[in-house]
Amino acid sequence: MSKIALVTGANRGLGRNTALRLAEDGVDLILTYRTNAQEAQDVVDEVTKLGRTAVALRLDVGVLADHAAFVAQVRTALAEQWGRDTFDYLVNNAGVGLAGSFAETTVEVFDELLNVHFRGLFFLTQQLLPVLADGGRIVNISTGLTRFTRPGYAAYAAMKGAVEVLTHYLAKELGPRGITANVVAPGVTATDFGGGVVRDTPGLREHLGSENALGRIGEPDDVGGVIASLLGDRNAFVTNQRLEVSGGTLI
DSSP states (O other), X not given: OOOXXXXXXXXXXXXXXXXXXXXXXXXEEEEEESSOHHHHHHHXXXXXXXXXXXXXXXXXXXOGGGHHHHHHHHHHHIIIIISOSOEEEEEEOOXXXXXXXXXXXXXXXXXXXXXXXXXXXXXXXXXXXXXXXEEEEEEEEOOGGGTSOOTTBHHHHHHHHHHHHXXXXXXXXXXXXXXXXXXXEEOSXXXXXXXXXXXXXXXXXXXXXXXXXXXXXXXXXXXHHHHHHHTSGGGTTOOSOEEEESSSBTO
16 A cells, blocks of 8 residues: 655645655655645646656645645545545645844734744644554654744744744654654755745855855755655654754854
8 A cells, every 4th residue: 555645835846846756755645735726736747657646735724724624625535546544644844935034023924924834734733633644754844944043034943943842742742653753954945935036046056055064055856855765664763853954054
């Protein structure tokens, strides 16, 4: 029986890359998107070309009122596509790239970051627990910014810090079910996150890469492969860990 992963925000960026790396490893996918259904369908098509099955479902992680209906859709997809009532891997990846100094962060920006990155993740994971198989895995996506700092990311990094603490508790409380919980914390990576400013600005890429031991910024393949590996059978005894994928930033 094939494994099934649910990856939030998998229509682009690190979520998309993670979905494709998992498909290459023989994993089927339930992927979510917030607004761009065509991007999500493109990922489904790519997964299908790799010989795996994928379903795309719309979800705004930050809207808690929609979570119950989403979980019902997951149950329906599992039954119709796989004849199952559980999935195996949860990758909490969906996010928004909002930045601003501590002094300039508005309540509105703070609340959006909170709703998507922490509050939404917390309660979506809670709602999905009955559908996550015993012996399953959870990977929460954090950021290197919980270890080092950059101007403009106080609120964003604080939400991710909360996710990292939550992961400790998930590992402890879900351990009796054989479920592992870990964090992958990317460093600066060339995606469309935050409008793609890092990806599309050569001078900025070079500057930020010079801060890394490996002399470059990350690419999506650098991160997606790590997430897929962490979900693999060889890492079944790894839990409560934070794995930074930053090329050795500021060490």
